[in-house]
Amino acid sequence: MTASVQETGHGAGQPRFAVFPSRRPGSVGPGMSGAALLVTLGACLPIGFIVWVAIQSGWPLVWALVFRPRVGELLVNTLLLVAFTLPLCILFSVGLAWITERSNLPGARIWSWLVVAPLAIPAFVHSYAWVSFIPSLNGLFAAVLVSTLAYVPFLYLPVAATLRRLDPSLEEAAASLGHAPLAVFIKVVVPQLRLAICGGGLLVALHLLAEFGLYVMVRFDTFTTAIVAQFQSAYNGPAANMLAGVLALCCFTFLGLEILLRGRERYARVGSGVARSLPAAPLRVWTAPALAFCAGWVALAVGVPIVTLFGWLLHGGTSVWNAGEIAPAVFETLLFAGVGAVLATLSALPIAWLSIRAPGPVQRVIEGLNYAVGSLPGVVVALSLVTITVRIAMPLYQTVVTVLLAYVLLFLPRAIVSLRASLAQAPVELEQAAASLGRSPLNALWTVTVRLAAPGAAAGMALVALGIVNELTATQMLAPNGARTLATAFWAHSSELDYAAAAPYALLMIILSLPLTGLLHAQTRRRAAP
């Protein structure tokens, strides 16, 4: 779902070489459209099924299951969580981004890496660390605390990227008109961060709705935890499906809100030449407080998880490193992540291609639908796939195919965004030239365009793989018999309160995620380079 992190580059006027919506290398067009439609139809399965279950259950039952006090409670909980966490995340991410990008903070580069590092730690490992650090931690306060620490990087990345790219002349103009530095920041800088904050904020909100493990550990009920509870007590009964419907509506509401708040203003810089890079603001006496702020943040967001994790590892000693259990979990995780990433990228290709080479209203609807589905929590997607396979597609039931399908549905937007950006930079003229030199259109597409888009595809795959490594709910509900990933094995041990035995799995997940997080950080910095 890191999709929108990158998408925020969009409004700032990305170069688009495909000036004319050419359908000329034409003969691949119908194939691509067919493929894109197929993917989209697949993506709409979960929503279709929720609607189907609702129709089957009949209105009175739906009414009884949706309009009841428990749903109200969950709604209040979920909204409170978002209402507290989101502003805190925005505040901290803008603060941290300004200090690390715009001030002369000693070691700014290293701090910037450290602020992004929590992204490599799955959210449920964050809360595992916190509840073993302070055992009595629970409820809304704990949920807000841990979510803020875990999700600030989602906002920090786009905000920091935008801050690096700002044209200093606007700020200088404001200052020369007599505005104090703080006023300049509020009146000139903050408005320019709007796209980054909207995109990152949406991402945080969707994670708050979708996360399961984090909130179970701090005993805070949200829609997602309640759906899993329903599933565990009644399998895929209508009650779980109706809760899923309400949750899906919440996601779509946030999606719509983001579009409204994003507005239509342009933020692109016009004029000749390149913007100067910004002079770093001198911190002077504020150096020590700024350092303390960054250090305090890193201590809470990285220090606490790592220290507690190593505490458990020491406590568990060598006996928790059970190779017979751990090795298959690593294998399954890598297999799922690798294949899921390739499949998601394959599925993204036709959609991304259409959006660059043949944009139009239909294509926009197709792309929009895929983003909407990508915003759905894992539990909703998994619930619908369980129902579909058990009722009408029994041969696929409990097979690896279903899990992979869930991953594709969940992480498709990540792949589309990365692929689209690099397809846009592959000039259609090269493809046409190849075709005019005698290659078939298909051949030209594969040998020219796809090859040029490879770096973007690889970045997209890394993002999808990162998502799959840390995915818990859908994997738990759909995994084939006997299969265990690092995340589900971690969860099985920590639910039995065997925190020491869970620690190796957490460590391995972090080790697998670190390079991917690093890649993400480097990529955002490079894009943002002036």
Add this chain to the structure above:
Amino acid sequence: MKLFLRWIGAAAGLIAATTLASAQESTGLLVYNAQHVSLTQEWAAQFTKETGIKVTLRNGGDTELGNQIVQEGNKSPADLFLTENSPAISLVDSAGLLAPLDPQTLALVPDAYRPASGRWIGIAARSTVFAYNTTSLKPDDLPKSLLDLADPKWKGRWAASPNGADFQAIVSALLELKGEDVTAKWLKGMKENVKPFQGNNAAMKGVNTGQVEGAVIYHYYYFGDQAKTGENSQKVGLHYFRNQDPGAFVSVSGGGVLASSKKKEQAQAFVTWIVGKGGQSILRTGTSFEYAVGKGEASHPRLPPLVDLMAPLVEATKLNSRKVTELMISAGLL
């Protein structure tokens, strides 16, 4: 169109390759396991060692797996179903999905721990307890009956894991013993009073750290923790309600062979092994601390004898898990 086909071909090929890569040689017996994973793993490992029959577990909750089997119907991939409590296996039985067990197997367990139908059998048992914090509650303050806990004076003071099948089994016993009206009213009181936790372990830990004064859980969480480090039960005491109170309910864990299984003989052999010497002695010597139910099989010496607990007489087949879920949903607990 060629591109389209090639694209589909690539995706399909990849999926096929993954399926091959992830498919184990053969899964052997597939057990839908709702029992504690560590216990069933111990059983399965020993059984495989003695017979060479491989066992694969799909782990989940009682009602989750029970409802799952019912949905799968006669296409269920499962060979065996092992539960923590009886309502889920009764559910599967009443859907007509269990095969009759051999009379010799049934003879290994007293009548009290198996249904008259003979299609499933008790494999272990557990007692309801009120685990309490010994510094905040004195013996005189303890509730006399499970029903007392719905009283306003217990508001915010006790915990349970209402999502779990364990607690739902206790509610099903209450429903069977006292009827729907009393149960619905009690659940309403409970909704006001209870602090819900995810899992009995977590609830007991909450008692130990003083987040709540007591919790309605099963007995073995305490003994299991004591046998390990005791870090989650140092300040915990166990109160047995006794006197045939609904809170003294002893829940029977069930095991049965699926009628749709293609390996019925092997599955039957595993059930026989579990209720026989092999399986029951793991209950006596292992770390599960569940009660043994086989004829002449003693339980772990640290447990108070089962007969002393004065459990109410509840017919396992009458426990109604669906009604319980319904009542708990309408009380706002689920």
